[in-house]
Amino acid sequence: MNFNLSGFLNVFRLAAKPSLCLPHATVSTFGDLPSPLDRAFEVQGKKCNIKAVVLDKDDCFAYPDTNEVYPSYIERFQQLRKAYPGHRLLIVSNTAGAKSYDRDGRLAKELESATGISVLAHRVKKPGCKDEIMAHFKKHPETGVTHPSEIVVIGDRLMTDMMLANMMGSWGIWxxxxxxxxxxxxIFSKFEQRLGPMLIARGLHALDPSSPFE
Structure with a gap:
């Protein structure tokens, strides 16, 4: 059973502040991601300096329970790898790399082999693994990441991926x-597809990442 204690506990935080699960930008599929990614936020008049990407796997760039990039997204995936080389592109999954589920790291290794992208080994599942993500970028200073506002989180789930982005002080693309x-x-994904538009209709919006230089 892939129980997410972090997700369960953070539901209470979400109840107090529903905007924590909202994205800064929304696209239909991985293939619809803009290039460069900064363009996703320009329509809202927001300026950002994206240096690294945290990428979800299941139902984002791959069919759930597979490691291969979905055929329609291969070109966009390769463009993303080129734009964010090395450790600037990081896969964070609640299956592969999650130590409570992927105990021996086998799934993470298989995913890294299939994609050529680093997979974060993390003890706390999304949305609570922000410290482990920032520790990864601190370990790899060549990424140039010095603040969460220089990171964008891309994923298909509001209450894990987008909530992670807001709690970390980063950008989120749903x-x-x-x-x-x-x-x-x-049932959770279906609920989120109704929840997001409902909260936006109420005038709520994602938190603005704050840069240390502003």
């Missing part, structure tokens, strides 16, 4: 439709 048809998605 992959709303993903790979799986809506009829095959989990």
């Amino acid at each position: 992959i709303k439709d993903g790979v799986k048809p809506l009829s095959q998605k989990s």
